[in-house]
Amino acid sequence: MIKRHITLKDLSKALNLSISTVSRALKDHSDISIKTKQRVQLLAKELNYVPNSIARNLRNSSSKTIGVVIPNLQLDYSSRIINGMIQESREKGYQLVISESGHSYELEKDIIISMIKSGVDGILLSLTNFTKNIDHVLEAMEHCPIVLYDKVSDKVPCTKIIVDDEIGAKKAVEHLIQQGKKNILYINGPDHSFNAKKRLKGYKSALQSNDIIVREELIIQCQNVCIAEGKIATEKALEKGLEFDAVFAVTDNAAIGVIKSLKKHNINIPDTVAVIGFSNSKNATIIEPNLSSVEQPGYKIGKYAVQYLIQELTDNAIKTFSKTLELKTSLKIRESSSSYIT
Structure with missing residues (x-):
């Protein structure tokens, strides 16, 4: 009788530890x-646990098919990634087999x-905004290699x-400061989001580097x-009487919501309140005034995600693949954050 392959889930149950803890311990x-x-x-030694990297090398068959999981196919940024x-x-x-999660964890x-x-x-995976528990990803890695892109988890x-x-x-916040803005409202994403945490760190770093106090009520x-x-957040800030002369939003869509709210209240953009987003989507140049934004190289993200996954699939060496490729962004300045754009 063939023995069933021991998995991370088996080890976690036996030790009463999370799958994430077991995986990181190994x-x-x-x-x-x-x-x-x-x-x-x-x-792991007692139960003859075989790491997934070794188990995969024992497989000879290949379907030449890669699964892609993306939260929202409707976004311009997503289409650029898929094209790459x-x-x-x-x-x-x-x-490619492409499927949309619709930001649903289940x-x-x-x-x-x-x-x-x-x-x-193998699978290329961008996590949903609501993915806090990543045990299902760790379990999936027992069966095939996974490369995370865009929305990732450091766990x-x-x-x-x-x-x-x-x-x-x-860079985005420093640009606003250069325009004379000091009270910068920041519309952030979920607290468990890797991307949101990094952007929040950049926001705070820019303020601190320019001797501006970080006001938590502006986050x-x-x-x-x-x-x-984005509209709701701006309305709440205005209702509370918060003083702000600029808004940096974690996504373009949220920033567009900000612009819509400010225009509703006849607040001048960018003189009274400047606005900047993150992604540089097509909508950034459709909304009036045109939205300043941090451009992400979506095509390159998609291209490199496939490259790195295929490298893991074709590399016969028994090794652990765990590296991070960080691509550069660029700042696109438009009318929403500068009066000098013509």
Whole structure:
């Protein structure tokens, strides 16, 4: 009788530890105590646990198919990422199976399970805004390699393709400061979001570097960071009587919501309140005034995500792939943040 392959889930149950803790202990992460690492590694040895990287090398078959999970296909930024993936996968002889999670955590889990059952060679995954527990991702890595892109988690020991969120945010806020703005409202994303945390750090760094006090009341958190939430956040700030002369939003859509709210109240943009977003979507040049924004290289993100995943699929060496590629952003200045644009 063939013995069932021991998984991370088996180890976590036996040790009464989370799958995330077990995974990081096996990867010798510095945030896991030596005692816990020893417990995990000892049981793994006793149960003959085979790391997923080795198990995958024992498979000879390949479907030449890559699964792609993306939160929202409707976004211009998402289409740029997908275009990069399609072009690169074609050149490398792979096909893509693309599915939208709709920012649903449960649907994200179901999609990943379905893709594994269908026999994809690997998965490119951008997490939802509501993905806090990443156990399903760690379990999926037992079956095939996963590369995270755009919306990632630092709790998953795999390759990640991201942009320089912190630097991009800092440049955006410094631009507002250069326009004479000092009371800068920040519309942030979910507190568990890797991207949002990085952009918040950049926002605070820019203020501190310019001797401006960080006022926590000027940081408003949103979940979906959409147009509606941008409008609601601005309305709340105005109702509370918060003094602000600029707004930096974690996404373009949220920033567009800000502009709509400010225009409703006949607040001059950018003289009274300047606005800047993050993504540089097509909508940034449709809204009036045109929105200043931090441009993310979506096409490159998609291209490199495919490249790195195929590298893992074709590399016969038994090794752990866990690296981060950080791509540069650029600042696009338009009428919403500067009066000198003509």
